[in-house]
Amino acid sequence: MKVALRxxxxxxxxxxxxxxxxxSDVWSVIPVGLAVVxxxxxxxxxxxxEKYWDAGRAFPLEENPPLVSALREHVKAGRVTIAQHGFTxxxxxxxxxxxxxxxxxxxxxxxxxxxEGVLKTRIRVFVPPHNALSKRGLTAVSAAxxxxxxxxxxxxxxxxxxxxxxxxxxxxxxQYRGKTGRTKADRLVFPHVLRxxxxxxxxxxxxxxxxxxDELKRGFDEARAAGGHFCLATHYWExxxxxKGVLVRFLDYAASFPDVEFVAIERLFDR
Ligand SMILES: [Zn+2]
Numbered sequence: 001m002k003v004a005l006r007x008x009x010x011x012x013x014x015x016x017x018x019x020x021x022x023x024s025d026v027w028s029v030i031p032v033g034l035a036v037v038x039x040x041x042x043x044x045x046x047x048x049x050e051k052y053w054d055a056g057r058a059f060p061l062e063e064n065p066p067l068v069s070a071l072r073e074h075v076k077a078g079r080v081t082i083a084q085h086g087f088t089x090x091x092x093x094x095x096x097x098x099x100x101x102x103x104x105x106x107x108x109x110x111x112x113x114x115x116e117g118v119l120k121t122r123i124r125v126f127v128p129p130h131n132a133l134s135k136r137g138l139t140a141v142s143a144a145x146x147x148x149x150x151x152x153x154x155x156x157x158x159x160x161x162x163x164x165x166x167x168x169x170x171x172x173x174x175q176y177r178g179k180t181g182r183t184k185a186d187r188l189v190f191p192h193v194l195r196x197x198x199x200x201x202x203x204x205x206x207x208x209x210x211x212x213x214d215e216l217k218r219g220f221d222e223a224r225a226a227g228g229h230f231c232l233a234t235h236y237w238e239x240x241x242x243x244k245g246v247l248v249r250f251l252d253y254a255a256s257f258p259d260v261e262f263v264a265i266e267r268l269f270d271r
């Protein structure tokens with residue numbers, strides 16, 4: 001069983017010391033999959049410091065040299081791997097970036113090339129801002145050959161580009177819902193990788209203020225019983241001491257199973 005850890009929203013606005021404070025005793029045990037925003041927009045948002053709320057522009061990662069050099073070091077040492085998290089992470093009047101941006105194909109391509117060049121690594125995984133991805137967004141991500149890590153992705157076939165694998169995947173989820181006594185309205189993080197023609201997708205369990213160890217344990221135990229994998233997703237900027245306690249307790253619990261392997265998020269998609 002593979003267990004991976006994902007952290008969203010590293011961007012120009014990130015103080016590398018903050019990542020250090022949250023993960024310095026974690027990333028030697030499990031690599032952290034950092035979902036990084038290439039050109040983060042300054043706008044009123046919880047993840048953006050207030051002094052940038054009226055900036056009216058986007059900030060390329062390189063405008064924060066200490067962060068760039070810290071990330072390069074961490075990548076080189078295998079402490080982190082890098083995923084793409086949108087392009088600007090901005091919101092539009094009618095949705096989040098990868099639902100509503102008019103030019104999302106070019107945002108995807110420019111962002112991927114930018115991160116690969118600046119951080120000297122390859123990008124294999126896309127994490128949509130707010131876990132929101134339109135049909136067009138998914139088409140673009142799939143065409144780029146990137147795998148998708150989300151949280152609770154909609155599997156309504158009408159919401160996805162047509163793919164020969166869509167009906168089979170839809171059926172697997174339907175059966176899983178039935179077997180676990182869930183209705184369509186019940187929350188589900190499907191514990192298996194869903195493979196499509198050009199990409200694969202997996203949902204992550206969220207670790208946010210209020211999440212308890214017991215909730216994570218329940219999700220993990222269910223995935224384990226189903227022969228699946230487990231991805232945990234959080235935001236460094238909301239990890240305080242109690243939440244860090246939940247994270248460490250969960251990792252200790254997962255590590256107590258001899259067949260559990262802590263892997264980089266990219267490896268969740270290995271066959
Ligand atoms: Zn985000």
